[in-house]
Each structure stands twice: as structure tokens, then as C-alpha cells.
Amino acid sequence: MNSVSKTNEVNELLKGSNVLNQLSVSQLVEKVIERNEGVLTSTGAVRATTGKYTGRSPKDKYIVEEESVKDKIDWGAVNQPISEQIFANLLNKVLDFLKAKEEVFVFRGFAGADTKYRLPIQVINEYAWHNLFAHQLFIRPTQEELASHEAGFTIISAPNFKADPAIDGTTSETFIIISFEKRIVLIGGTEYAGEIKKSVFSLMNYLLPESGILSMHCSANVGREGDVALFFGLSGTGKTTLSADPNRRLIGDDEHGWSNNGVFNIEGGCYAKCINLSREKEPQIFDAIRFGSVLENVILDNDSRIADYDDGSLTENTRAAYPLQAIDNIVDPSVAGHPQAIVFLTADASGVLPPIAKLSKEQAMYHFLSGYTSKLAGTERGVTTPEATFSTCFGSPFLPLPATRYAAMLGEKISQHNASVFLVNTGWTGGEYGVGSRMKLSYTRSMVHAALDGELNNIETKKDEVFGLDIPLHVPGVPDHVLQPNQTWENQEEYYAKAKELANKFRENFNKFKNVAPEIIEKGGPVA
Known part of the structure; x- marks a missing residue:
């Protein structure tokens, strides 16, 4: 699970002076506000909106048809093949797009709470609020772990890069592409942060069974x-x-692995639906939405900035992202029998x-x-x-x-x-x-x-x-x-x-x- 993913192109991007590495929650919140990507709510959470894509885009999800995986993948409407050449062209375009940005944000962490089976990941974001989302959803490294961190997979998200289907070989402006050989996930044309989370889950649903571990959506x-x-x-x-x-x-x-040692959480946080959320019905979720948490597409009162969780005018799929540690009564680390x-x-x-x-x-x-x-x-x-x-x-x-x-x-x-x-x-x-x-x-x-x-x-x-x-x-x-x-x-x-x-x-x-x-x-x- 620890094989290193580094292409020359990605390395070149990461060396840029515009790259901000491993910012703290406070620093990322400041960046979100400074860059007008979102606003603070009455509880101190960040609220962002995602434009026309308020959920996943399943018809725009692809896996690169590479020699090492093509006979293993269950190809079809869910796992659509895309050529290595199309992926390479899009990767180069996205990297050039990010190099030209004033700021790019990088988070390094892990997927998989069991240290024997965890996947080191790095998430490269055009948006500060997406990087805050990744910080809260994945497992955060200690300073010691960060010093020796080598990414096994890189997730690159550039919402404002939109594909041209006629030129780029996609079906729309949006694309979510996994390359298992390059060990890269490439996301463009959508601001919906859930694509980042679920792409990593898709990776683990391939990698864990290949290592004899059952991956589960539960x-x-x-x-x-x-x-x-x-x-x-x-x-x-x-x-x-x-x-x-x-x-x-x-x-x-939401996501777990079941190994010969027991079960472990794949994530370090929660991505909870919050339509009609109330403290009476779900007090743990309600109280977890505080400073550092991310709200997606939740309507706020203009003056008080109090969230109206009953308002689904942007989408019924309103979401809250927060670390597991924001909840009382958890198993930490998230490993059990x-x-x-x-x-x-x-x-x-x-x-x-x-x-x-x-x-x-x-x-x-x-x-x-x-x-x-x-x-x-x-x-x-x-x-x-x-x-x-x-x-x-x-x-x-x-x-x-x-x-x-x-x-x-x-x-x-x-x-x-x-x-x-x-x-x-x-x-x-x-x-x-x-x-x-x-x-x-x-x-x-x-x-x-x-x-x-x-x-x-x-x-x-x-x-x-x-x-x-x-x-x-x-x-x-x-x-x-x-x-x-x-x-x-x-x-x-x-x-x-x-x-x-x-x-x-x-x-x-x-x-x-x-x-x-x-x-x-x-x-x-x-x-x-």
C-alpha cells in the first residue's frame, strides 16, 4: 500500500513557488475568506457553494485502460474506460492550468486507520476550501509521519478547468479519472467536494481486495x-x-476495511447529510459543525449567518464535513476487532x-x-x-x-x-x-x-x-x-x-x- 506515486510533471508543479503545503485549519479558513471562496457561519464553520454540480457526476467518471488493470476492472456504465493518451493530455493541461494559479494547496495524509494497510495520499487543490475538506475527511499525519510521508496516490482537483469534449475525449466538461499505473486521480470541471472523498474510496475498493482485505461502504x-x-x-x-x-x-x-486483524475506518472524518438537521434528532452531527468544519450548499441567514438546514433550495444534498474527533464517544484510532x-x-x-x-x-x-x-x-x-x-x-x-x-x-x-x-x-x-x-x-x-x-x-x-x-x-x-x-x-x-x-x-x-x-x-x- 506504500508504493510511491510521483511523475515528473507532478513533481514540477509541487516545486512551484505558488504551492502552499500542509496549511493548518486556521490558515486554510483564513485563505477561504481572503479568496472569497466561502463565508463563516454563526458556529465558525466555513460555508461554500458548488455551483451547478451539487452531487457526484457518475457519467463523467473513468478508469484509464492500462495493461496492469484492464483484465481486473468490471468495465461498464460505472467503470468507463478511457485511453492512456486522453488521460496524459488532460493531466498536462490541468498541471499547466494549476502552475499558472497564484496559489495551489497541498494536503498530505492517509486513507486507512490501520497503519499496516493505510495508503499515503496527497491532495492538490485549486481551492483552499477543498483542501480544508481533505484535511478534515482524511487521516491527518503527525509531524513525524509527515517527515517521512511518500504519497502512494495523488489526487488533483481543478474545478475551474473545464474539458472540451470535442478535443479532450470526455463526454462533458467534467471528468474524474483514475490512473492506477500513474497512481493519480484527476478531477476537473466540478466544485463538488464529494468527488475527492469518493475517488479515494474507489481507490481503496481496488487496492484493499488486491491485498486480501474486504472494503465496505458501511x-x-x-x-x-x-x-x-x-x-x-x-x-x-x-x-x-x-x-x-x-x-x-x-x-x-461510511467507509471501512475488514482485514485479518479486524475492521478499520478508511477515513478520518465524516461527510454527513444535513438537510433537515436538528440538534434534537442528531445532536452529534449538529454539534460537530463548528470552527474548521465545512458546509456545502447550506443556506444561511444573510445577517446572523445561522444555517437553515431545512432549506433545500440549492439542493437536498446539503453536506457537512468535519473530523471524527469533533464527535464524542468515538474509537480513536478508528480500529477495532x-x-x-x-x-x-x-x-x-x-x-x-x-x-x-x-x-x-x-x-x-x-x-x-x-x-x-x-x-x-x-x-x-x-x-x-x-x-x-x-x-x-x-x-x-x-x-x-x-x-x-x-x-x-x-x-x-x-x-x-x-x-x-x-x-x-x-x-x-x-x-x-x-x-x-x-x-x-x-x-x-x-x-x-x-x-x-x-x-x-x-x-x-x-x-x-x-x-x-x-x-x-x-x-x-x-x-x-x-x-x-x-x-x-x-x-x-x-x-x-x-x-x-x-x-x-x-x-x-x-x-x-x-x-x-x-x-x-x-x-x-x-x-x-
């Missing part, structure tokens, strides 16, 4: 007895809310999946490869009714390797460490969206606590007739009938029709794995 926490739990789930399923537990310490909220419990979260708008179910290893691999939830109206432009959505391994936009490779590694880890796996539905009960109601958070918390405390490991269960899942008959704090989804519906015919409709959607989505995962389909998928 949150993780640890109980008082040292018991570790993982939470997988797409947006809106409650991953952040349920993993933030006052009785458990947070390891990390092997998980005893794994929770897959889904928000099923059809109201037919059980609120909690125990999964066999094959069922775990099936639901991991499916990555199911419901996309609700209002969460994305053009979505007017709930839609079933599947994101492989709960993170398909960031997986360079075939999904079955990650699933096979998860299955091996489950068997090796005897981890219990649960599917938790935080979605609808008593009917589909518009008819039934959202599962009570208090019930979900009770179910998750029971799962993590081991109370469900030997409890009596009932087999779901459609999905073949083992549903506990009793969970402390939850009415028994709530646990059986069919018992919450008034019309049983409607329930079974809707359940079989969802089961067929699972099958249709899983068709892409029919030739590589037949045993998982047979033992892990729906039964009716």
Missing part, C-alpha cells in the same frame, strides 16, 4: 464489551441514525419485508449483492412515486472490481468469524407507501439492540413464505404482530401480491449474476 461501532457491528444501507435507510448510539462508540460512519453482528438496512416502500430477519450466509451474500431499498418521491429529480432501487454491495458507484468478488470475501468473513447477519426494514408496515405507515424508530432501535446484544441468536423464528427469511417471533419492546409483515396488512391477498411483485424485482435484478452465483440464488433468494 458504518461501524463497538459496544462496551468490545463487540463490533457493521451497518450497510443506502440513503434514507437510517444508517447514520442507527449507528450513532450513546451506548456504543463510533468507529466510522472482528464484527459479531452485521446489519443490512433497507427502507421498503412496498411494506412487505419483515422489520427484522436473520440471514443465512447465502442470504447475506444475496442481499449484499442486491443492495435493495426504495427511492422515495422527492429524493431525486423526476421521482414522483417510490421506486425499487438496487445498488450492488450497497455502493455500486465506487466498486472497480466485479461485485461477486466483494460478496465472496464477505461470505468468507462471515463463516470465519461466525458473524450474525440481519436484514432490518426501516420502511413501511401495514401497507405500501401511501397506505401503511413508516416503521416506528423506537421499534427499530429495540430490534437492532436485541440483534447486537445477541438476544436473537437462539430465539424462535418463523420462515417467511415469500422471501424465505427467518423472522423472530419475539423481540423485547416490539409487539409480536409487527414482526410478521402479513399480520399488519388488512387484506392478505394484496399483501401476497405485493410481496411476490417485490420478489420478482429481486430476481430480475439478480439475473446479471445468474452465471456466476447460482448457489447464492438457490439458497439465498426468494422462495415464492
Whole structure:
């Protein structure tokens, strides 16, 4: 993980008199204000806006088709190939663009909290606020570590350099390109800082499995007895809310590796959604947004500079970036043992999946490869009714390797460490969206606590007739009938029709794995 990345062109840039290396948080905040890149909020956080790109640009993400990786990458709509020549031309243009800037900012740090597996990175930014973002999101080096730091990968971000598709070979003005041989990530044409974070995650999703380590898009926490739990789930399923537990310490909220030693956070900070944020609902996040934190696209009162987290007029995807140390009750460093419990979260708008179910290893691999939830109206432009959505391994936009490779590694880890796996539905009960109601958070918390405390490991269960899942008959704090989804519906015919409709959607989505995962389909998928 420590191989050095230095090209002559990048070295030439880094020697320039306009390069500002490893500025402190205070210095970067001063630069943001001085350069009119952002403003200070009432809590001392920096607020910046990102222009027309307020989220990732998945159609503009590429991997260079290089000899050493071309037979390993899962090429397709997520991992689009681009030629070495196109990359080289764009790299030279971006470097010339940055050399001409009055100031360029460089952060050096790490991805991976376990020192045995961490990746030394350097982030080169056109914007001071992007460099502050990198400082808060990645792992910050000690002075001793900085003295011997040699970057294994370089991330270069130049938002104001816009590609010309007709000349540069891209599909738009925006590009996010990974070169594994040059060990460079090149980002241009977008001010959205999340591209920097997720590019590093994509790197780790290639590098870690190549070193025998499972990379995961999940949150993780640890109980008082040292018991570790993982939470997988797409947006809106409650991953952040349920993993933030006052009785458990947070390891990390988004990206982790699972090695032979246990789990470790890939990042050094959090990048939390903050639409409708309140101290009452999420006090840890609310109180973490202070001096040095970065707010993206959050609306402020012009005079008081108080953030209006309920205002989504720029985007619903408002974000806050802050270091893990801004949160109380964390594991520091972010390293822990092997998980005893794994929770897959889904928000099923059809109201037919059980609120909690125990999964066999094959069922775990099936639901991991499916990555199911419901996309609700209002969460994305053009979505007017709930839609079933599947994101492989709960993170398909960031997986360079075939999904079955990650699933096979998860299955091996489950068997090796005897981890219990649960599917938790935080979605609808008593009917589909518009008819039934959202599962009570208090019930979900009770179910998750029971799962993590081991109370469900030997409890009596009932087999779901459609999905073949083992549903506990009793969970402390939850009415028994709530646990059986069919018992919450008034019309049983409607329930079974809707359940079989969802089961067929699972099958249709899983068709892409029919030739590589037949045993998982047979033992892990729906039964009716």
C-alpha cells in the first residue's frame, strides 16, 4: 500500500513557488475568506457553494485502460474506460492550468486507520476550501509521519478547468479519472467536494481486495464489551441514525476495511447529510459543525449567518464535513476487532419485508449483492412515486472490481468469524407507501439492540413464505404482530401480491449474476 506515486510533471508543479503545503485549519479558513471562496457561519464553520454540480457526476467518471488493470476492472456504465493518451493530455493541461494559479494547496495524509494497510495520499487543490475538506475527511499525519510521508496516490482537483469534449475525449466538461499505473486521480470541471472523498474510496475498493482485505461502504461501532457491528444501507435507510448510539462508540460512519486483524475506518472524518438537521434528532452531527468544519450548499441567514438546514433550495444534498474527533464517544484510532453482528438496512416502500430477519450466509451474500431499498418521491429529480432501487454491495458507484468478488470475501468473513447477519426494514408496515405507515424508530432501535446484544441468536423464528427469511417471533419492546409483515396488512391477498411483485424485482435484478452465483440464488433468494 506504500508504493510511491510521483511523475515528473507532478513533481514540477509541487516545486512551484505558488504551492502552499500542509496549511493548518486556521490558515486554510483564513485563505477561504481572503479568496472569497466561502463565508463563516454563526458556529465558525466555513460555508461554500458548488455551483451547478451539487452531487457526484457518475457519467463523467473513468478508469484509464492500462495493461496492469484492464483484465481486473468490471468495465461498464460505472467503470468507463478511457485511453492512456486522453488521460496524459488532460493531466498536462490541468498541471499547466494549476502552475499558472497564484496559489495551489497541498494536503498530505492517509486513507486507512490501520497503519499496516493505510495508503499515503496527497491532495492538490485549486481551492483552499477543498483542501480544508481533505484535511478534515482524511487521516491527518503527525509531524513525524509527515517527515517521512511518500504519497502512494495523488489526487488533483481543478474545478475551474473545464474539458472540451470535442478535443479532450470526455463526454462533458467534467471528468474524474483514475490512473492506477500513474497512481493519480484527476478531477476537473466540478466544485463538488464529494468527488475527492469518493475517488479515494474507489481507490481503496481496488487496492484493499488486491491485498486480501474486504472494503465496505458501511458504518461501524463497538459496544462496551468490545463487540463490533457493521451497518450497510443506502440513503434514507437510517444508517447514520442507527449507528450513532450513546451506548456504543463510533468507529466510522461510511467507509471501512475488514482485514485479518479486524475492521478499520478508511477515513478520518465524516461527510454527513444535513438537510433537515436538528440538534434534537442528531445532536452529534449538529454539534460537530463548528470552527474548521465545512458546509456545502447550506443556506444561511444573510445577517446572523445561522444555517437553515431545512432549506433545500440549492439542493437536498446539503453536506457537512468535519473530523471524527469533533464527535464524542468515538474509537480513536478508528480500529477495532472482528464484527459479531452485521446489519443490512433497507427502507421498503412496498411494506412487505419483515422489520427484522436473520440471514443465512447465502442470504447475506444475496442481499449484499442486491443492495435493495426504495427511492422515495422527492429524493431525486423526476421521482414522483417510490421506486425499487438496487445498488450492488450497497455502493455500486465506487466498486472497480466485479461485485461477486466483494460478496465472496464477505461470505468468507462471515463463516470465519461466525458473524450474525440481519436484514432490518426501516420502511413501511401495514401497507405500501401511501397506505401503511413508516416503521416506528423506537421499534427499530429495540430490534437492532436485541440483534447486537445477541438476544436473537437462539430465539424462535418463523420462515417467511415469500422471501424465505427467518423472522423472530419475539423481540423485547416490539409487539409480536409487527414482526410478521402479513399480520399488519388488512387484506392478505394484496399483501401476497405485493410481496411476490417485490420478489420478482429481486430476481430480475439478480439475473446479471445468474452465471456466476447460482448457489447464492438457490439458497439465498426468494422462495415464492
